[in-house]
Structures are given as C-alpha cells and as structure tokens.
Amino acid sequence: MPLQATITGPSDGLQTFPRLLFHHARVRGTAPAIREKDLGIWQTWSWADVAERVGALACGLASLGFQRGDHLAVIGDNRPHLYMMMSAAQCLGGVPVPLYQDAVAAEMLFVFQDAEIRFVAVEDQEQVDKLLEIREQIPQLQHIVYDDPRGMRHYNQPFLHDIHALMEMGRIHHRNHPDFLDQEVARGQPDDVSVMLYTSGTTGQPKGVCQSHGAFIAAARGSMQTDQLAPDGDILSYLPMAWVGDHLFSFAQALVVGFTINCPESSDTVTADLREIGPTYYFAPPRVFESLLTSIMIRMEDAGAFKRTLFHYFLDVAKRCGADLLDGKPVGLSDRVLYGLGNWLIYGPLRNVLGMSRIRVAYTAGAAIGPDLFRFYRSIGINLKQFYGQTETCAYVCLQPDRAIKFDSVGLPAPGVEIKIADNGEVLVKGPMLLKEYYKRPDATAESLNAEGYFLTGDAGFLDADGHLKIIDRAKDVGKLANGAMFAPNYIENKLKFFQYIKEAVCFGHDRAMVCAFINLDMGAVGNWAERRNIPYSGYADLAGKPEVCELIRECVEQVNAALTREAMVADSQIQRFLVLHKELDPDDGELTRTRKVRRNFVAKKYAVLIDALYSGKANQFITTEVKFEDGRRGQVSADLQIIDAKTFATVRKAA
Amino acid sequence: MSKTIGDVILDLQNISLRFGGVKALTDISFDVREHEIRAIIGPNGAGKSSMLNVINGVYHPQEGIIIFRGRERKKMEPHQAATQGIARTFQNIALFKGMTVLDNLMTGRITRMKTRFFEHALWWGRAQREELEHRKKVEEVIDFLEIQHIRKTPVSRLPYGLQKRVELGRALAAEPSMLLLDEPMAGMNVEEKQDMCRFILDVNDQLGTTIVLIEHDMGVVMDISDRVVVLDYGKKIGDGVPEEVKNNPEVIKAYLGASH
Structure with a gap:
C-alpha cells in the first residue's frame, strides 16, 4: 500500500489542509504540485509525490515524538521540503511556525521561547548554526531537521536529522503502523490552528497570530472565486515563508485550488526564474514592481535613439488607452489600432522580458503603490491589482475586482468579509478569515477584537460612494500639524518613493509647524544617473553628499509639493526642508522591519540630532552612526549632511 | 574538524x-x-x-x-x-572575458572530453550525451560556489571578487x-x-x-x-x-x- 492517507468524502468535507492535499493526490495525482530549480534544471514533484513525502515526513516526525498541538518552526528560503514539512506537521495536528530566514539568532530566540518550540525544520547549515548558537537558551528544543546536507558532514549531534533520513524513518513507521496517518489526518478539525505567523513587530514584541484551517481555507476559496483561479496555474514562490502573503498564495491557495508552486534556485536568481516559469499568477510587493520598472528605464536609456523613441511613443499610447482597454472601457478605433501595433512591437516583448507573458492576475500589497507605477503595468496589459489585508485576516479583506479598478482604492470587500468604519476613521473587519487568537496573549486578543467580533485593523480609511475602501495611513501615524491640518506621513512618503531616485523616505510633522523629511537614495538609479553625468562617487555615503544629487532630490520633493497643493486635505503638508541620509535604512540596524517597513519612532529617536537640525534652521549637521554588517561586525559611518530647503507652492483652493 | x-x-x-x-x-x-x-x-x-x-x-x-x-x-x-x-588559478585572472560563466566553466572540462571536434560540431549522439554529463558536473560546481545568479553573465561584466570565484570554479570543474x-x-x-x-x-x-x-x-x-x-x-x-x-x-x- 502506498504511503498515503486515503480519506474519501465529498469535496465540501475538505476543511483541513492535509485533507486537501490527499484529495489532490487522488484526483490529479500526476499533475505538477511543486517545481524547484536544482542544478540548473527544473525538477517537478507531482501531487502524488508530494503527498507521499508529506506522509513520510509526518510519520517520521511522529516517530521522533511530535505530538498533536506541538509547534514546528520552519526556517529557510522557499524550499519544497519546507512546505512539505508544514503539511507534515499539520497532518499530525501540529502547528507550523515559519520564521524569517534572514533574522539573526537573537531575534529568533523570542519566538522559540514564546512558542515553546521543540521541533525545527531548517534549510541549511547556516540556519543550523544559528540554532546551535542559542541552543543553551532554548532547553526545550529537541530535534532539528535540515534539508540541504551541504557542510553538515562534521555535525554529529544526535538531535540533527537529514530530511531524507526522516522520510525513511517515517516509511518504516508507516509499515509498522499503516493506519496511523489516516487516523491522524481524520482527527484534524477545521477549527484547529493550522499555522502561527508572527507579526513583524512594528510595535513592540512580535505576537504569534493563530490562524485556523477554516480561516485560511475561507480566504483562499474567496480569492479563488473572485479571480477564477484554476488548477493549471503557476505561481513563483519567492517571498519569505513567514509572511502571511506567501502562506496565502503558495500554501493555502495552492492547496485549495491545486495550482503549481515554483521555487526559485536562489534568492538572487528570482528574475531569471520568473522569466523561465512565466507564472500565471504573481505576487510582488510594490518595491519589486518599482525596481523592475527602474531597471527597464535604465536599460532603455542605454538603447539606441530609434528604439528609445519607439519605446516612449508606444508607452504614451499605452498610457492613454492601455488601462481602459484592460478594463473593457470604450476606446477609439485609432488608439485600438495603435495599441495593437504597440502590443506587437513593445508591450508583448516587454512582458516577455519581465516574465509576465502568461499572467492572468498579478497582485501587489504591503505598501501603497504609486498610481503612475500601477498604471504603467496595467497599461502594458498586465492585470495588476491590489489587495488589502493583515496577518490577522489571512491577508484577505479587500480585493480589486476585474474591470472596476480604482487606482487609489484597495477594492471591494472580498467575499464573506464585512467592513465597518469606526468613528475615529479606523477600518474594522469581520469574517471567517479572522484570527483565532494571539498566542498566549489574551490581553492583545481582547484589544484587537471588539465586542461585536470586528477586528481593529489600525488603519485609517474610508469607503467611497461605490463601496471601495481607501486607506489613508496607519491610524496611529496620522497626526496633526501645529495649525491643526491633517498630517498623514505615509501618504507623503509614498508620493516621494514613487520617484525612481528615492528608495525610502521618512516624514516628520506631527505637532510641528512644518513638514520635514529624510530621504534614502535608490543606489541603482542615482548611481546610474551620476555615472551618466560623470560624477564620481565611492559609495552610498559619498553619493548622498554630492550637491548635484541633493539638487536632483530637491526637484523631486518640489514636484511632490506641487502635487500636494492639488489635494485640499493634505495641502499644508508640503515638505519645507529635507536631507539625504548618509546611510541606507536597514533591518539589521533596526530601522526597518523585516518586511522593510520604516520603524518611524525608532528612526526618529536614533536620528534626533538630524530632526533638531531640520527644525532649528541649520544649514548642515555632522553625524556619526553605528552600523551592523551582515556578519555581525560593527562599524561607523559619519558625514556632514546638508539640509536643503525646498520650494513650496501656494495652495490652490477650490475656486470660490 | x-x-x-x-x-x-x-x-x-x-x-x-x-x-x-x-x-x-x-x-x-x-x-x-x-x-x-x-x-x-x-x-x-x-x-x-x-x-x-x-x-x-x-x-x-x-x-x-x-x-x-x-x-x-x-x-x-x-x-x-x-x-x-592538477588544476590551478592565476594571480591575474585568466578567464575568457567575453564568454559566460557557464561556458568558462565548461572549458574546465576539456581535458575530460573524449568526443572529437566534428562530433561536437554536429552535437549528436555521443557528443550530446557527453556534453550533458559535463554540464551536470559544471552545474554541481555552480551550486557549490553559489554562483547560480551569474550563470549566463559574461565574465567581463562581473566584479573582481566574483571573477576570482569563477576562476576557482573553472579549476574545480576539472575535478x-x-x-x-x-x-x-x-x-x-x-x-x-x-x-x-x-x-x-x-x-x-x-x-x-x-x-x-x-x-x-x-x-x-x-x-x-x-x-x-x-x-x-x-x-x-x-x-x-x-x-x-x-x-x-x-x-x-x-x-x-x-x-x-
């Protein structure tokens, strides 16, 4: 008898992930479930292969003593075996806890202690070493399973297991207890916790968000319905497994719909792998779309004059009518013909270069996306949409519906989701996808769920006339200027970040008379810009200090100011003074979260000297900052920063 | 150790x-x-x-x-x-600058190739099988040195440190x-x-x-x-x-x- 659970039943009985997995193995056993590029060649596992391995791993875990309710930490890049380990833990009624793979050992310690983790599945030696480093502090840790045996030859600790050895152990276990797996899978209930995802900790200690099978399955079914996802789809799984989005797309939806997930060769090869796979379904945070566009534009500047002219001409055509064509709105005949020609000459090849030829739906979320950036992708025929959600809601609250996209909204409430706006403007949501609880934090659970069962998102927003949700900012970030006008820092920063030269921005203004900003350059774009103008530079700090660069950024800031005058709500938030930071904000220095969001308060405290200089009218300020390198060493960078005044514009009030 | x-x-x-x-x-x-x-x-x-x-x-x-x-x-x-x-690397990098990393590594296999020039030109039968075998070895080296992302990049476009690594790779390809x-x-x-x-x-x-x-x-x-x-x-x-x-x-x- 093959090693596989054999539960049968109507498909509406498929309310846990292990049942879904074995269901797919039965109905589409030979279809590809997971692909991975190994030694330069894409290797495929069918659903039957995956189910067999998951079964073996589950039995292996059981023979190591894995119990119902145990937590299994999963640390590493997106590797097929790590996804399988998550399923294996779920088969036994355990809870996978994926962690960010680039976190240093000390950061992982908290989760290990909080979740009382006894079992870990890791990718490679690097992660094993981190765990050995903190092993003393986590006495409850019992077994570590690793996927890649490279460099592990000399590790002879009895608690380390090669994943293939674990599978063999499981196969033996299965021969001795052939009914065990079926029984374990049958015991799983939709209300059981299926995964625990830790929040990134923008505010205080990370919290473990417990999500049930039912919640993630409801979220996945809802998006399947909205976007007509089909089992013949392909997705590239390259975002951290610890992030709720990857869990929804690469795990929950893949298991609900039955499409194929593709794991890239390494994190450096994602663009090439994207091109080879040509996914039908794609997710990327806005910064990825932004850097793709930046690299296209940089390369077009190097192209010959003829190609460049053609490119820009047809981009203008696309800008005029591309998005409307995608939305099915009426477009004149001549534009249709021109667009068709452009599609043949420019857009098609461009989509191909981007690896987006086969895309049916592409999503972005996690941060606001610049409207021009968003329009660009839609105009060249890529159905890019936004969604809105949090870890606590399985990343499933709003989805932009096809053919009714509003650039500045995150779309309509997804199937099964109810949205309410609180009196203070905070967005409240309710539905089957809500978290069960925060792990061991009844206080936090009570704080975030109100009496009527709504989850408090912490985002400020409003529903427009058509019922589309618009998000302004984090509710706690929205402040007031000294004159009482609204100050929404994220809103301004997003406008700044849309310029290809600006990678990150932090605005200040709450309780102050004016708005000031820190700017981080985009090294690729500004570096290229500088080279083109024969401006020599040695590194980031040097480039940031060049007067020409400051001038370039000043122009960007002034354009933002001009745009702000056109919106009455934020017209007072024009940036009056700014500086270009001497170092890139970095998660290793605690300035960004692991998901690369700015930790505003931390930055404000760390660079208090600079803020004082901005508001005290100084022309420059000397600063020394400690930096942490990837290998844990520390160093210092210091610079004398120029503070630049930007032009502001008179507000265009609505004509009286 | x-x-x-x-x-x-x-x-x-x-x-x-x-x-x-x-x-x-x-x-x-x-x-x-x-x-x-x-x-x-x-x-x-x-x-x-x-x-x-x-x-x-x-x-x-x-x-x-x-x-x-x-x-x-x-x-x-x-x-x-x-x-x-016996394989070696050089003090001043001696790679084929215009060729990709992959092709440079393939040259490391030359002493181990048995098929002749014309067979390779036709790339059929024995020669094809042999090349696939060599390519597999080279891919193992690429994996070992973690240079998957530059597999198809011409060597001249790589920074110095990576070129050195590619050179080590070519030496390793000769096993x-x-x-x-x-x-x-x-x-x-x-x-x-x-x-x-x-x-x-x-x-x-x-x-x-x-x-x-x-x-x-x-x-x-x-x-x-x-x-x-x-x-x-x-x-x-x-x-x-x-x-x-x-x-x-x-x-x-x-x-x-x-x-x-």
Missing part, C-alpha cells in the same frame, strides 16, 4: 630554477600531503609563483627531482599536469585532486575574502582536494593552512605548521627586516 591528512603525494627535492643568470629558486625541498592545505608565503619576488609554475609544468627546473604520486618526472607539460589531476591557487584573495575586500576562505575550506573538506596556495594575507594563511613553507629570494627559510613559522626568527626577519 577532523580531517585525515594522508601520505606525501608531491615531493619536491632540491629544486633549482634559473632564468639565464637569474636564480629564481635555489635548492628548495618540501612536500605536500594528501588532503592538506599547504601555503607558500614570502615577500615579493621570493619565487612563489615560480614554484607553482614548476609544480604544474610551466617551468622546468635545471636541477632537482619532482615526485608526484610515486612517479618521478623530469619534464612535464602543463596539459599533462592537468590530465594528472582536480590537487589545486594550485595563486593569490586567490589578492585585491579583495574583507567580505569577499571571508567568502573565498570558506569556499577553499569547503573544497578541501568536502571534495577532499589537496590545496597548494600562495597568499599574502598572513591572517588568512595562518587561519586556513595546515603547513606553511616560507621562501625568500628563492631560498626556503622556513617550513612547518603556522605556529612554528610565525615564531621562526628568519621568517620574522624576512618580513619585518632585521633590527639594527
């Missing part, structure tokens, strides 16, 4: 090399054992690169005996050294039993050096390759070598484990100058 260093596989006895009247090497003897990392150090012009060139047959010493794996050899050409399992590295870390920054050290140790540890390397960075040499031989003006002035060599008065004198 517990690696087993084997018997002597390369024994150099009383080697002297002259270019006309210039004595590059004078009466040098040392040996290399299986699986060890053997460093050759010395100030500029000490004869280190000449020594490597003697080992892989580029130079032929006027005097002395070279015994490699029990066989004494008088004159050996570089390609013979290559077929006997050598002995690897000669001529200043593998010259001109690298700290991070690149750390990476390179790790790769050298990995090659030695996981593939069991014997390594002879020339290096200037004393910290690196003392950290990763099993034994060190010190040359100065073509003469051997020290030989032994790093600790011994570090405390050898002659070596200190050669490096720091005599105190007057």
Whole structure:
C-alpha cells in the first residue's frame, strides 16, 4: 500500500489542509504540485509525490515524538521540503511556525521561547548554526531537521536529522503502523490552528497570530472565486515563508485550488526564474514592481535613439488607452489600432522580458503603490491589482475586482468579509478569515477584537460612494500639524518613493509647524544617473553628499509639493526642508522591519540630532552612526549632511 | 574538524630554477600531503609563483627531482599536469572575458572530453550525451560556489571578487585532486575574502582536494593552512605548521627586516 492517507468524502468535507492535499493526490495525482530549480534544471514533484513525502515526513516526525498541538518552526528560503514539512506537521495536528530566514539568532530566540518550540525544520547549515548558537537558551528544543546536507558532514549531534533520513524513518513507521496517518489526518478539525505567523513587530514584541484551517481555507476559496483561479496555474514562490502573503498564495491557495508552486534556485536568481516559469499568477510587493520598472528605464536609456523613441511613443499610447482597454472601457478605433501595433512591437516583448507573458492576475500589497507605477503595468496589459489585508485576516479583506479598478482604492470587500468604519476613521473587519487568537496573549486578543467580533485593523480609511475602501495611513501615524491640518506621513512618503531616485523616505510633522523629511537614495538609479553625468562617487555615503544629487532630490520633493497643493486635505503638508541620509535604512540596524517597513519612532529617536537640525534652521549637521554588517561586525559611518530647503507652492483652493 | 591528512603525494627535492643568470629558486625541498592545505608565503619576488609554475609544468627546473604520486618526472607539460589531476588559478585572472560563466566553466572540462571536434560540431549522439554529463558536473560546481545568479553573465561584466570565484570554479570543474591557487584573495575586500576562505575550506573538506596556495594575507594563511613553507629570494627559510613559522626568527626577519 502506498504511503498515503486515503480519506474519501465529498469535496465540501475538505476543511483541513492535509485533507486537501490527499484529495489532490487522488484526483490529479500526476499533475505538477511543486517545481524547484536544482542544478540548473527544473525538477517537478507531482501531487502524488508530494503527498507521499508529506506522509513520510509526518510519520517520521511522529516517530521522533511530535505530538498533536506541538509547534514546528520552519526556517529557510522557499524550499519544497519546507512546505512539505508544514503539511507534515499539520497532518499530525501540529502547528507550523515559519520564521524569517534572514533574522539573526537573537531575534529568533523570542519566538522559540514564546512558542515553546521543540521541533525545527531548517534549510541549511547556516540556519543550523544559528540554532546551535542559542541552543543553551532554548532547553526545550529537541530535534532539528535540515534539508540541504551541504557542510553538515562534521555535525554529529544526535538531535540533527537529514530530511531524507526522516522520510525513511517515517516509511518504516508507516509499515509498522499503516493506519496511523489516516487516523491522524481524520482527527484534524477545521477549527484547529493550522499555522502561527508572527507579526513583524512594528510595535513592540512580535505576537504569534493563530490562524485556523477554516480561516485560511475561507480566504483562499474567496480569492479563488473572485479571480477564477484554476488548477493549471503557476505561481513563483519567492517571498519569505513567514509572511502571511506567501502562506496565502503558495500554501493555502495552492492547496485549495491545486495550482503549481515554483521555487526559485536562489534568492538572487528570482528574475531569471520568473522569466523561465512565466507564472500565471504573481505576487510582488510594490518595491519589486518599482525596481523592475527602474531597471527597464535604465536599460532603455542605454538603447539606441530609434528604439528609445519607439519605446516612449508606444508607452504614451499605452498610457492613454492601455488601462481602459484592460478594463473593457470604450476606446477609439485609432488608439485600438495603435495599441495593437504597440502590443506587437513593445508591450508583448516587454512582458516577455519581465516574465509576465502568461499572467492572468498579478497582485501587489504591503505598501501603497504609486498610481503612475500601477498604471504603467496595467497599461502594458498586465492585470495588476491590489489587495488589502493583515496577518490577522489571512491577508484577505479587500480585493480589486476585474474591470472596476480604482487606482487609489484597495477594492471591494472580498467575499464573506464585512467592513465597518469606526468613528475615529479606523477600518474594522469581520469574517471567517479572522484570527483565532494571539498566542498566549489574551490581553492583545481582547484589544484587537471588539465586542461585536470586528477586528481593529489600525488603519485609517474610508469607503467611497461605490463601496471601495481607501486607506489613508496607519491610524496611529496620522497626526496633526501645529495649525491643526491633517498630517498623514505615509501618504507623503509614498508620493516621494514613487520617484525612481528615492528608495525610502521618512516624514516628520506631527505637532510641528512644518513638514520635514529624510530621504534614502535608490543606489541603482542615482548611481546610474551620476555615472551618466560623470560624477564620481565611492559609495552610498559619498553619493548622498554630492550637491548635484541633493539638487536632483530637491526637484523631486518640489514636484511632490506641487502635487500636494492639488489635494485640499493634505495641502499644508508640503515638505519645507529635507536631507539625504548618509546611510541606507536597514533591518539589521533596526530601522526597518523585516518586511522593510520604516520603524518611524525608532528612526526618529536614533536620528534626533538630524530632526533638531531640520527644525532649528541649520544649514548642515555632522553625524556619526553605528552600523551592523551582515556578519555581525560593527562599524561607523559619519558625514556632514546638508539640509536643503525646498520650494513650496501656494495652495490652490477650490475656486470660490 | 577532523580531517585525515594522508601520505606525501608531491615531493619536491632540491629544486633549482634559473632564468639565464637569474636564480629564481635555489635548492628548495618540501612536500605536500594528501588532503592538506599547504601555503607558500614570502615577500615579493621570493619565487612563489615560480614554484607553482614548476609544480604544474610551466617551468622546468635545471636541477632537482619532482615526485608526484610515486612517479618521478623530469619534464612535464602543463596539459599533462592537468590530465594528472592538477588544476590551478592565476594571480591575474585568466578567464575568457567575453564568454559566460557557464561556458568558462565548461572549458574546465576539456581535458575530460573524449568526443572529437566534428562530433561536437554536429552535437549528436555521443557528443550530446557527453556534453550533458559535463554540464551536470559544471552545474554541481555552480551550486557549490553559489554562483547560480551569474550563470549566463559574461565574465567581463562581473566584479573582481566574483571573477576570482569563477576562476576557482573553472579549476574545480576539472575535478582536480590537487589545486594550485595563486593569490586567490589578492585585491579583495574583507567580505569577499571571508567568502573565498570558506569556499577553499569547503573544497578541501568536502571534495577532499589537496590545496597548494600562495597568499599574502598572513591572517588568512595562518587561519586556513595546515603547513606553511616560507621562501625568500628563492631560498626556503622556513617550513612547518603556522605556529612554528610565525615564531621562526628568519621568517620574522624576512618580513619585518632585521633590527639594527
């Protein structure tokens, strides 16, 4: 008898992930479930292969003593075996806890202690070493399973297991207890916790968000319905497994719909792998779309004059009518013909270069996306949409519906989701996808769920006339200027970040008379810009200090100011003074979260000297900052920063 | 770490090399054992690169005996050294600049290709099967050195540190039993050096390759070598484990100058 659970039943009985997995193995056993590029060649596992391995791993875990309710930490890049380990833990009624793979050992310690983790599945030696480093502090840790045996030859600790050895152990276990797996899978209930995802900790200690099978399955079914996802789809799984989005797309939806997930060769090869796979379904945070566009534009500047002219001409055509064509709105005949020609000459090849030829739906979320950036992708025929959600809601609250996209909204409430706006403007949501609880934090659970069962998102927003949700900012970030006008820092920063030269921005203004900003350059774009103008530079700090660069950024800031005058709500938030930071904000220095969001308060405290200089009218300020390198060493960078005044514009009030 | 260093596989006895009247090497003897990392150090012009060139047959010493794996050899050409399992990298990178990383690594397999030119031109049957086999080996090297992302990039577009790694990769593609590295870390920054050290140790540890390397960075040499031989003006002035060599008065004198 093959090693596989054999539960049968109507498909509406498929309310846990292990049942879904074995269901797919039965109905589409030979279809590809997971692909991975190994030694330069894409290797495929069918659903039957995956189910067999998951079964073996589950039995292996059981023979190591894995119990119902145990937590299994999963640390590493997106590797097929790590996804399988998550399923294996779920088969036994355990809870996978994926962690960010680039976190240093000390950061992982908290989760290990909080979740009382006894079992870990890791990718490679690097992660094993981190765990050995903190092993003393986590006495409850019992077994570590690793996927890649490279460099592990000399590790002879009895608690380390090669994943293939674990599978063999499981196969033996299965021969001795052939009914065990079926029984374990049958015991799983939709209300059981299926995964625990830790929040990134923008505010205080990370919290473990417990999500049930039912919640993630409801979220996945809802998006399947909205976007007509089909089992013949392909997705590239390259975002951290610890992030709720990857869990929804690469795990929950893949298991609900039955499409194929593709794991890239390494994190450096994602663009090439994207091109080879040509996914039908794609997710990327806005910064990825932004850097793709930046690299296209940089390369077009190097192209010959003829190609460049053609490119820009047809981009203008696309800008005029591309998005409307995608939305099915009426477009004149001549534009249709021109667009068709452009599609043949420019857009098609461009989509191909981007690896987006086969895309049916592409999503972005996690941060606001610049409207021009968003329009660009839609105009060249890529159905890019936004969604809105949090870890606590399985990343499933709003989805932009096809053919009714509003650039500045995150779309309509997804199937099964109810949205309410609180009196203070905070967005409240309710539905089957809500978290069960925060792990061991009844206080936090009570704080975030109100009496009527709504989850408090912490985002400020409003529903427009058509019922589309618009998000302004984090509710706690929205402040007031000294004159009482609204100050929404994220809103301004997003406008700044849309310029290809600006990678990150932090605005200040709450309780102050004016708005000031820190700017981080985009090294690729500004570096290229500088080279083109024969401006020599040695590194980031040097480039940031060049007067020409400051001038370039000043122009960007002034354009933002001009745009702000056109919106009455934020017209007072024009940036009056700014500086270009001497170092890139970095998660290793605690300035960004692991998901690369700015930790505003931390930055404000760390660079208090600079803020004082901005508001005290100084022309420059000397600063020394400690930096942490990837290998844990520390160093210092210091610079004398120029503070630049930007032009502001008179507000265009609505004509009286 | 517990690696087993084997018997002597390369024994150099009383080697002297002259270019006309210039004595590059004078009466040098040392040996290399299986699986060890053997460093050759010395100030500029000490004869280190000449020594490597003697080992892989580029130079032929006027005097002395070279015994490699029990066989004494008088004159050996570089390609013979290559077929006997000795591969090397160069002080100034010697890659095919216009070719991709993958193609450069494939050239490392040339001594192992059996099919002929015309068969390859037709790329059919035996030649095709052979190339696939070689490609697999090369892909293993790519995986080992973590250079998947530059597989199809022309070498000339890569930064220096990566070019050095590619060169190591080409040497590894030949599946050598002995690897000669001529200043593998010259001109690298700290991070690149750390990476390179790790790769050298990995090659030695996981593939069991014997390594002879020339290096200037004393910290690196003392950290990763099993034994060190010190040359100065073509003469051997020290030989032994790093600790011994570090405390050898002659070596200190050669490096720091005599105190007057």
